[in-house]
């Protein structure tokens with residue numbers, strides 16, 4: 001099992017993720033994604049959007065700063081809270097459910113009474129900092145979808161069932177952010193809200209649950225590291241009829257498994273909150289006592305949590321010709337860099353020129369990195385460590401017959417391929 005420390009260290013060293021506000025001592029629960037982290041995250045999001053490419057799924061990008069009324073209606077103002085205790089001596093606060101003692105774990109001081117602490121980031125929109133200007137950074141992207149439900153219906157007149165999908169940042173003032181990007185204060189969510197006739201809700205719940213598990217498997221996560229965990233009745237949120245977590249073996253809990261994605265049947269709770277007088281009548285959502293309120297099935301996954309799962313799952317150490325290497329076996333569609341291009345030697349003009357040609361051709365379609373430093377073996381290792389599936393070397397033979405060496409990350413096998421066929425080869429492997 002790969003330890004979290006190994007991943008955190010690799011992430012920083014190779015430019016995937018850096019601690020937030022690092023040069024000023026850091027800001028707990030925030031992380032800055034570096035060049036490779038951005039690329040990996042973009043690829044994860046693209047794969048998610050691809051899985052949402054269906055005629056009855058509508059994309060949305062709602063505002064992060066939102067009216068206090070949204071969160072009053074949704075119940076977050078009153079209920080999105082954590083129970084906290086404060087140390088009377090050092091004033092540090094701890095989650096009541098994380099404290100096993102009656103003493104402060106930091107200084108040993110006495111702890112006060114447990115009280116509720118709202119986890120939303122509050123701010124003021126505009127110049128005046130009074131109650132009327134209070135706004136919140138959204139603690140989840142889902143509500144942005146619910147409040148736009150009628151807008152989408154009126155613009156597109158979809159028939160049930162249909163979905164609205166969104167990727168975006170969300171913010172929670174976690175008291176104990178921890179485990180790297182697993183639980184942070186600023187994170188990104190990928191959420192689908194799938195609206196249906198209440199009588200079909202169980203069926204869609206089952207289908208979406210299976211579809212989401214398959215998404216992770218298709219992108220290479222090992223089957224033995226994933227599992228479903230259905231919530232018992234007393235674990236369910238008051239508005240939910242059924243919830244399943246897709247858990248991944250992050251290695252952060254007693255049995256190793258923690259939540260990666262949640263799939264919930266949220267019933268008609270959210271639409272009723274925001275549109276108390278509206279019903280689905282005929283093919284429309286209108287002010288009416290007749291009809292029904294659509295139910296919603298929600299698969300919700302954190303981009304950052306998926307990022308961490310893909311990193312942990314891909315990390316491997318093996319031996320090549322007696323040489324130890326670190327290799328990230330990321331799915332080629334997720335790898336930050338798809339192809340690395342190496343001129344065998346950097347002081348031979350014709351080789352460099354030819355390599356630049358290959359670089360330009362491949363760059364039209366793929367994320368390509370140039371490396372002309374050190375011997376080829378070292379360059380391979382550098383690419384293995386960041387998960388680059390293929391390396392292309394331009395050498396003396398290239399000048400003679402127009403072929404290059406293509407080396408595979410996982411097998412370390414090399415083959416000669418004509419320059420004119422290289423792009424097609426990768427294109428085929430990426431399908």
Ligand SMILES: [Zn+2]
Pocket residue numbers: 087088089090091092104105106107108109
């Ligand atoms: Zn204390």
